[in-house]
Every structure is written in structure tokens, then in C-alpha cells.
Amino acid sequence: MKVVIVYTWARDGANAAVRADGTVDWRGAKMTAGEDDPAALAVAKRLAEDTGGTVVGLTIGDGDASWVLARGVGEAFSVTDVPPYADNAATARVIAAAVERIGAVDVVVMGDSKQDPGVAPAVAGHLGWTALAGLDSASAVDGRVAAVRRSATEQQTISAAPPLVLGVAAEADVDTKPGMKELLAARKRPLTTWPMGDLVDPGDDVRSTGTRKPDVVAATLFDGDPATSAAQLVAALRADGVL
Amino acid sequence: MPPGLALGRHRVVGGAARDGRVEMSQEVDFDVIVVGGGVAGAVCAYRLAEAGHEVVLIERGAEPGSKNLSGGVFYCRVMEQVFPGFVDEAPVERRVTRNVLSFLNASSHVNIDYWDARLAEPVNAVTVLRARLDAWLASRCEAAGVMVMPGVRVDELIVEGEQCVGVRAGDDELRAHVVVEADGVNSFLAQNAGIRAKEPPKHLAVGVKSVIGLPRTVIEDRFHVIGSDGVAYAFVGDCTQAVAGGGFLYTNLESVSVGVVLRLDDLATKGLTASDVHDHFLAHPAVAPLIDGGELLEYGCHLTIEDGPTMVAHDLTRPGLVLIGDAAGFTLNTGLTIRGMDLAAGSAIAAADAIGAALAAGDYSQQAMDAYPAALAATFVGADMKTYARAPAFLEVPRMYRDYGLLLADVFHGIYDLDLTPRRHLLGTATRAFKGSGLKLRHVVRDGWAAVRAL
Numbered sequence A: 001m002k003v004v005i006v007y008t009w010a011r012d013g014a015n016a017a018v019r020a021d022g023t024v025d026w027r028g029a030k031m032t033a034g035e036d037d038p039a040a041l042a043v044a045k046r047l048a049e050d051t052g053g054t055v056v057g058l059t060i061g062d063g064d065a066s067w068v069l070a071r072g073v074g075e076a077f078s079v080t081d082v083p084p085y086a087d088n089a090a091t092a093r094v095i096a097a098a099v100e101r102i103g104a105v106d107v108v109v110m111g112d113s114k115q116d117p118g119v120a121p122a123v124a125g126h127l128g129w130t131a132l133a134g135l136d137s138a139s140a141v142d143g144r145v146a147a148v149r150r151s152a153t154e155q156q157t158i159s160a161a162p163p164l165v166l167g168v169a170a171e172a173d174v175d176t177k178p179g180m181k182e183l184l185a186a187r188k189r190p191l192t193t194w195p196m197g198d199l200v201d202p203g204d205d206v207r208s209t210g211t212r213k214p215d216v217v218a219a220t221l222f223d224g225d226p227a228t229s230a231a232q233l234v235a236a237l238r239a240d241g242v243l
Numbered sequence B: 001m002p003p004g005l006a007l008g009r010h011r012v013v014g015g016a017a018r019d020g021r022v023e024m025s026q027e028v029d030f031d032v033i034v035v036g037g038g039v040a041g042a043v044c045a046y047r048l049a050e051a052g053h054e055v056v057l058i059e060r061g062a063e064p065g066s067k068n069l070s071g072g073v074f075y076c077r078v079m080e081q082v083f084p085g086f087v088d089e090a091p092v093e094r095r096v097t098r099n100v101l102s103f104l105n106a107s108s109h110v111n112i113d114y115w116d117a118r119l120a121e122p123v124n125a126v127t128v129l130r131a132r133l134d135a136w137l138a139s140r141c142e143a144a145g146v147m148v149m150p151g152v153r154v155d156e157l158i159v160e161g162e163q164c165v166g167v168r169a170g171d172d173e174l175r176a177h178v179v180v181e182a183d184g185v186n187s188f189l190a191q192n193a194g195i196r197a198k199e200p201p202k203h204l205a206v207g208v209k210s211v212i213g214l215p216r217t218v219i220e221d222r223f224h225v226i227g228s229d230g231v232a233y234a235f236v237g238d239c240t241q242a243v244a245g246g247g248f249l250y251t252n253l254e255s256v257s258v259g260v261v262l263r264l265d266d267l268a269t270k271g272l273t274a275s276d277v278h279d280h281f282l283a284h285p286a287v288a289p290l291i292d293g294g295e296l297l298e299y300g301c302h303l304t305i306e307d308g309p310t311m312v313a314h315d316l317t318r319p320g321l322v323l324i325g326d327a328a329g330f331t332l333n334t335g336l337t338i339r340g341m342d343l344a345a346g347s348a349i350a351a352a353d354a355i356g357a358a359l360a361a362g363d364y365s366q367q368a369m370d371a372y373p374a375a376l377a378a379t380f381v382g383a384d385m386k387t388y389a390r391a392p393a394f395l396e397v398p399r400m401y402r403d404y405g406l407l408l409a410d411v412f413h414g415i416y417d418l419d420l421t422p423r424r425h426l427l428g429t430a431t432r433a434f435k436g437s438g439l440k441l442r443h444v445v446r447d448g449w450a451a452v453r454a455l
Helices: A037-051 A088-102 A119-127 A180-188 A226-239 B039-050 B076-081 B130-143 B188-192 B216-223 B264-270 B274-282 B341-361 B371-377 B380-387 B403-416 B426-437 B441-454
Strands: A002-006 A054-060 A076-079 A107-111 A130-135 A137-141 A144-150 A155-160 A164-168 A191-194 B030-035 B055-059 B071-075 B095-104 B109-115 B125-129 B147-150 B156-160 B163-169 B172-181 B204-213 B229-237 B245-251 B255-263 B295-305 B321-323
Touching: A002 A037, A002 A088, A037 A054, A037 A107, A037 A137, A037 A164, A054 A088, A076 A088, A088 A107, A088 A119, A107 A119, A119 A130, A119 A164, A130 A137, A130 A144, A130 A155, A137 A164, A144 A164, A180 B147, A180 B172, B030 B039, B030 B163, B030 B341, B039 B055, B039 B130, B039 B172, B039 B341, B055 B130, B055 B172, B071 B076, B071 B130, B071 B341, B076 B341, B095 B245, B095 B403, B109 B403, B125 B130, B125 B229, B130 B147, B156 B172, B156 B188, B172 B341, B204 B264, B204 B274, B229 B403, B255 B264, B255 B274, B321 B341, B341 B371, B341 B380, B371 B380, B403 B426
Parallel strands: A002 A054, A002 A107, A054 A076, A076 A191, A107 A164, A130 A164, B030 B055, B030 B172, B055 B147, B095 B229, B172 B321
Antiparallel strands: A137 A144, A144 A155, B071 B125, B095 B109, B095 B125, B156 B163, B163 B172, B204 B255, B204 B295, B229 B245, B245 B255
């Protein structure tokens, strides 16, 4: 299988500040490897290992393109001038166009970001492929992908034939920082860059027409011995007409 | 591939061991390893790469600038030697043309307000936000062929015999002919290598800073600056609640950096906490209106050097090793100006020149490295460290932080408070204020003489 790991394609929400008027200030934050990226990389490597295939990296924007090269991937591609779109479909359009340019790809693996949940399914939509999201892990069995998804009550294994887009959600921070030798080796690995204009016109980004902080909902805490607290709660609910 | 990445081409000259056999030659990964991606490290790495040497710049933070606390006033003329057109090309905030020295009391202040158009022609000082400046410096380094390696914490130097031959981070080693330590005031490398002892609290200060966002037009109106001009305030007195140190405030493009620097030993003696002193200063009636309505963008604290001249008295070199910037102690607090970045750049230039000569000669001995402090002594860095050697002692005078500000305010109060009592001549007013201050004439004479000699 030829597997593409898509990485460092969004800004880190931790770098955003919410202003008093509800607007979000990113203060020049760059694209960074998301918390799901290491888990997605592990899945991509596993699929390639299982099938004797290859993994190549794909990133967009102004982040560190060598992130994946320092983590054992031999080649990467970067669409350099992609702005951080608010519209997940626009981000996905660029990623899908790059995947098509890489060519002969069987599986695209990317972090299933909570912040940008629409990107992985939209990439599949643009490519016309099947999307499997919220995955925990995946392996290759007889030319198909066995993807594992967990919920609170069950574990689901889905078997699907490529081409596929897989969204992987990390259960924990599993990134291992590369050492100096790996960083040196990364700089010697091939990185192909494309300007976005060579690949696709992503169209207009969505525009925000206004923001505000959510209304503050008052909460009352009944603290004390359980019997008294329960009585106070019931009295308050009656007073509010709930009971 | 950038020119800095052709690895393992150079070899250390094999030396004869005591038993006569020739030691194994050891490959090096780079000509020079620079540890620390601040002003000192970046300038040194850039100069060496420009001269055709293979350099790696190792930075602990996720990217250069990310470990720095916001910024400062950069007396930036020296940067023209490295980056011609620096002020126009680098991401600087404002050009400082107005300097205010403020003697601050609880309910009064006396300011010396100095504006001069000459300070803009040529530009003498700029305010900078380090996250932006350091990222720019790193990009210039990369363009020159330096391999910038962020996100790596160097654990220790590799020393063989007396020769520093590289650095170790985790299980990895990198080897080079020369290692440059530019890893800041806390330089654990220098401490571990036995070059620097743990500094006593008296040599160090803690800085607490807030960056307050304000619209550009508000900054221009409030601080009487236009365009890209800016102002830098130095406060002494009630800003630190009589702790040795001072307050500062300077304008960025769309924010104001404001805070206090407190000498560690005196802070502990006075039993105050740095954050409380900072909050007290920002709430002071002389400061609060300047930041009113602003939005807190950043808040943090950082250790800084209080007695640079004493710190730089220790060694700056070992065979195969040089110390530059804050790691070497190059910071000057004269009471009027606080300088670090210009001295960092100056020391980096001198070090790069000496290392360049050492690489050309293939000689990385103590003698070769000592060309750096020798060259430094002939520059403004060496001269200024010597000139201001007495400044830290002068700034220890406790009267600086309370009595003189009150005396000044009393003199001016005597002049401007026309309370229907007969007026005195200025000398009489001043004498009366002095007598009421409780200050002793011998102290004032001694402090004045010390000031003349120290500043």
C-alpha cells in the first residue's frame, strides 16, 4: 500500500486567545503538529509495514515540514502557501488535490482533530473515497484495511477496501521527540514543495459575521449535609416552576 | 541541500598520545555547534555560516524565540554590522526617540523626559518582541546555510581531556571543532562544565512583565509618539516598593510592555513577592492611566543578570569552547539603560571572528579560543563592561529606592505649592526640603560621587 500521512495541517487551539468580545486572537500562531498526528503516523507506518508498502508525508501551510521526516518517513510533500482556513472543506480541497498530485495513493491517514472535525471526511468527499473517522488503530489484512474504533461500550472493527481516508483520534499524547541525529537525517530526506496555485483554487474561505462569548448561566451550589441540600434543591426547583 | 548539511567531511587533526601512538581521528558533524537561538547565538551562527563554515544552531524551545519573555529595548546599532538595513528589515516594533527617567513616590513623581529627533537619525534603539525577532534571526541563519535545530535540549558538553568536542542530548551526540554556549543567563552547560559557579542571588534579579494590548492610535495619543516612534520609561522608587531594582515601560507597535526587575537578595530580605510588587506598580497612579483599558496579552517572569561586570570576570573560553551573550554575563544595568541584546550581538561578532580564525588555522586550543576575549576587550562590549563596573555597587545604595525620589518631589512641591506663605529662593526651598528629608549630607555627597564614578 502507498500510504500518505497528512500532518501539521492546522493551528494548535492552545495558541488561540479568546478576547473579551468573543473574537479569537491567534497572535501569529503557525501550523503545528496536532495531538492526533503522532497516532495517525503510527497507523500509517503500520499499514505500510503490513503490506510492504511505503509512507510519504503531506503537509500544508507554514508549519515544520520536517516533522514527519524526523520520525522515520522517507519523503514528504508540502503545499507551502496555504493559509489557515476557517472552512474545513477548503483545507480538505487543498489536501485532496495534493494527494491526487502525489498519485497512486491507496490510503490517506490524518489526525481526526476535534478542532477541525470536517477535514478528514471532506478530503474523502473530494477524492470520492470512503472515509473512516474516529479510529483508534488500523492494520492491513489481505489487501483490505481493518480499522478499529472504540466507544464507551464496545470496540468495532471495520474492514474496508482501499482507497480510503482514515481519521485517527489519539487516546494519549504518544509523540516521541526525535533526537539530534534523526533531525539531521530529516534534513537530508527529500521534501518536494508546491505552491497552492499549481494544484487547486480552494475558493473563498468562510467569513465570520460576528462573535460573542456564550451567555453565562447562573449555577447554584447546595453545599452541606445531604438531607438539607436535597431539601434546598427541591425547594429551588419548585420555586422555579420545574417541579 | 543547504550548505550547512554536508556532514562528516572534516576531521580533527590526530594528536600523538603519551604512549606515542596516534589517536584515532574523530569525524565532526559540524565545524561549530551553537547552543541557544537568541540574539547572541543567532548572530554568531549567521556570521560563521556567512564565512562558509558549517554550523548547527540548537534551540531548546519549539522554535527560536519561544522561550523568551516578550522582548525589550534593543540598542541596535551593532546589528548593522551583521545585517545591513536591520531596522528596516527586521520585525522591530518602535524606534525609541523618547526616554523618560521617573522618580516614583507613592503619591508623586518627578520625571526627566528626554525626546530627541537625533535618536532616530540613525535609529539608536528599537523595541522588539523576541518571538518575532528571534524567528526572523533564525530564518536569516537558515538562509545563510545554518542548520537550525529547535526542540532539542542539550544535556551536557562532551569534553575529552580538556578539549570540548561536542554536545550530548539524550542518547545523541554531535561533534564539532568549537562549541558556542549562548544558552542564556541560566547556562546550565557553563555551570556543569565548571566555568561558572551558581550565581549568588545578589548577582541576579527577577523580572516580572506584562504585555498590555492597546490600539495603535491610543498608544500614539497617550505616549505622544507618531508613526513608528516609541518611548521607553525607566522608573525608580515606589515601583519596586523600595526593593533594589526598578520599573520599566516601553511601547511596542500595538502593545505596551511594563513590569519590574527586582534584585533577588533584596526581594527576599524585604519579604515581598515579585508578582505583588508588579501588581502594585501597574496600579500606581502614574502607571495605571498609561495602560488603562488595555488587554493583558502576556504575563510572565524571567531571571536576569543584575551584576554583569562581576559575572564576566570568570573565564569566557576553554579549549574548543566559548561563552557569549547572557551565558557569559553580558548584561549592563546602569540605572538609566538596561542593555543585554546589544552586548549579546557584540560578543557574538567577536566570538565568530575568533572562531573563524581558529577554523582557518585548525587550532582549537585554549590559546586560539582566547583570541575571542582579547578581541572583545577592544570593542564597545569590553569597554562598556569596564566603564560600568561600579554601577551595580552604586545601585545597591538603598536611598536610591525611596529617599531621593521623595526629596525631589518635596523640592518641586515647595516651588509649585503656592500656599500664600512668602516664597523662598530655590536654594532655600531645596535646603528646607533636604533638612526635612532626614538624609545626611555626607551620604548625599558620597552617593553623588559614587554616581559620577559609576555612571
